[in-house]
Amino acid sequence: MSGTGAAKVEIRDATPEDAAAACHVLRESISQLCVADHGNDPVMLNAWLANKTPAIVAGWTRQKANSLLLAVEGNAVLAVGSVTDAGEITLNYVAPEARFRGVSRALLRALEARAAERGNCRCTLTSTETAHRFYQSAGYIDDGAPTRKFGTSSGYPMSKEIVAES
Numbered sequence: 001m002s003g004t005g006a007a008k009v010e011i012r013d014a015t016p017e018d019a020a021a022a023c024h025v026l027r028e029s030i031s032q033l034c035v036a037d038h039g040n041d042p043v044m045l046n047a048w049l050a051n052k053t054p055a056i057v058a059g060w061t062r063q064k065a066n067s068l069l070l071a072v073e074g075n076a077v078l079a080v081g082s083v084t085d086a087g088e089i090t091l092n093y094v095a096p097e098a099r100f101r102g103v104s105r106a107l108l109r110a111l112e113a114r115a116a117e118r119g120n121c122r123c124t125l126t127s128t129e130t131a132h133r134f135y136q137s138a139g140y141i142d143d144g145a146p147t148r149k150f151g152t153s154s155g156y157p158m159s160k161e162i163v164a165e166s
Contacts, residue, residue, distance in 0.1 A: 009078065009103055011110040014068040019058035021077040022070060026052045029093035037128045066090075067114045071098075071107045079103045083111040087120030087162075092131070108138055112162045120162065127156040 014022055030038070030048055038044045060068045060082065068091075071079035078098040082091040089111050094104045115123050126147065127135045139160045146154035 009071050009073050009106060011069055011071050011107060014057075014061045014070045014080070016058040016061050018070060018077065019054040019061065022068070022080045023052055023054045023057045025077050025080050025095045026057070026091070026093050028096055032096045033094070033099065034128055034130045036130045067111075069107060069110055069114065071103045071110075073098075079107045081107045081111045083115050083123070085115075085118045085120075087115040087118070087123045089115075089123055089125040092125075104134065105138065112160070116162050122159055122161055124157070124159045127158050129154055129156075132156050132158075 027049055030052070031045065034048075038048060057068075060066065065085040066082060067085075068080070068082045070077050071081075071094075077095070078101075079094040080091055081089065081093070083089050089108075092104060092108055092111065094107075112123050123140075124143065125135065125140070127140070135156075135158050140158040141160065142156055143159040144157040146156050
């Protein structure tokens with residue numbers, strides 16, 4: 001798979017050794033790309049970033065009933081995503097320098113495929129304001145009233161029917 005104008009991008013399972021690089025992508029993506037959600041409010045931003053540490057991310061790689069996936073190009077981590085065995089997408093963040101290259105969409109397809117492999121026919125997620133249109137363009141529909149998360153203006157519960165690839 002390749003992003004627009006990009007070399008080969010590989011989607012793979014994260015390992016504990018990937019934690020520092022994955023954590024860096026999460027923190028940079030939230031800090032730089034999700035300004036519409038946190039408004040550069042340090043209290044809100046710190047709350048959102050509080051569990052984005054290498055030790056916690058390393059723990060996510062070992063969680064049962066959860067898949068932490070990375071989009072990588074060479075040795076560089078470009079995006080981090082996570083999906084539970086119940087089909088809930090809990091992370092999908094892209095490095096600022098990889099934005100608009102198709103990396104997030106490729107990672108989202110991989111997360112949906114993993115959910116389907118685990119027997120799900122539907123994925124759910126809570127979208128940020130920043131990513132709401134992205135998920136709508138990928139076939140997700142709003143699934144309830146917006147909620148507040150980490151004090152942000154809104155999180156959008158969304159869902160999409162998925163099918164396993166034959």
